[in-house]
Amino acid sequence: MDATERFRTAVVEWAASGTGAPAAAEVAHELAAGTALRTAVLVEGVSDRVxxxxxxxxxxxxxxxxxxxxxxxxxxxxxxxxxDLLGPQGLGIGLAGLxxxxEESHFSRALERAGLGGGLSRADMEPLGFYVCVADLEEELIRSLGTTSVQQVIDAQGxxxxxxxxxxxxxxxERMVEHQLRRFMGTISGRKSQYARSxxxxxELTRIPRPLDRLLAHVSAS
Structure with a gap:
């Protein structure tokens, strides 16, 4: 397990357990201070990470x-x-997110409480490294690829x-095929992550959804 994976595991445990996870907190502190770790990208779920x-x-x-x-x-x-754990009042490492x-309001209010701005709009969040999907990750990918191509990917996956x-x-x-595709990808555990990668x-790299493209560019420059 590399340093970033250990950090990710420790932070998730620390956040879930609060003060009841001193070992996880210690690991997170040590890795943040003693490795080349520079940025944590906060995403809603595993499919976003994938x-x-x-x-x-x-x-x-x-x-x-x-x-x-x-x-x-x-x-x-x-x-x-x-x-709280990772931001200016915690470990103080670089932050970004999707x-x-x-869920935009949850993110904007939390950023404000963390001291990263006030009255944050979507446009205000982007210079901080936080980006919002038009609806969600699946909608972004389906729209960028097109429904015919998405069904070809589904076919290739069996x-x-x-x-x-x-x-x-x-x-x-009676639903549009775009909505059917989004719902289908969430019907079985693990399917969102499977299709996020596929x-x-x-x-085509010229058709990457804007939030993902801008987020990657941000963490490249930060």
Whole structure:
């Protein structure tokens, strides 16, 4: 396990347990002080981490080797706790992040409480390194790739028959295919992460969703 993976694991345990995880807190402190770790990228879930790391790899980048740890929050409502631990009042390391549009207010309020600004709009959050998906990661990737190409990826993964059956469900029949695809990717545990990587791999690098593209550029420059 490399330093960034150890840091990620320790921070998640520390945030979940609060003061009840002194060993995790000690590991996080030691790694932040004694390694080349320079930035924590806070994302809502594992699929966001998978997408960001897969996109970095397509650009020939290894985020861990660059001292960048992508840390899944386990839900946007936890952002405040992670900012407390890692931000100016905690470890004081570089911060960046990605969230869904529906969770933007959680992120902006938490950034304000952490002392990183006041009355933050989406435009204000971006110079801080925090970016918002138009709806969510899946919507961004589906829109960038196009529904026909997404279904080709689903076919390559051996899931096309399952998707066709899903489309025939009463709750899905009248929905646009974009919505069906988004919902399908969340129906089974692990499927969002599976398709986050597959869709990133299928995208032309000129069509990368703006939030992902800008976030990677930010942590490259920071």
């Amino acid at each position: 997408a960001l790391e897969a996109l970095a790899a397509r650009h020939g980048r290894d985020l861990g080797a660059e001292g960048i740890a992508v840390v899944p929050l386990g839900g946007a409502t936890s952002i405040g706790r992670f900012l 969230c869904d549009a529906g 899931d096309l028959r399952a998707f066709r059956i899903f489309q025939k469900q009463p709750a899905q029949r 869709l990133i791999d299928a995208l």
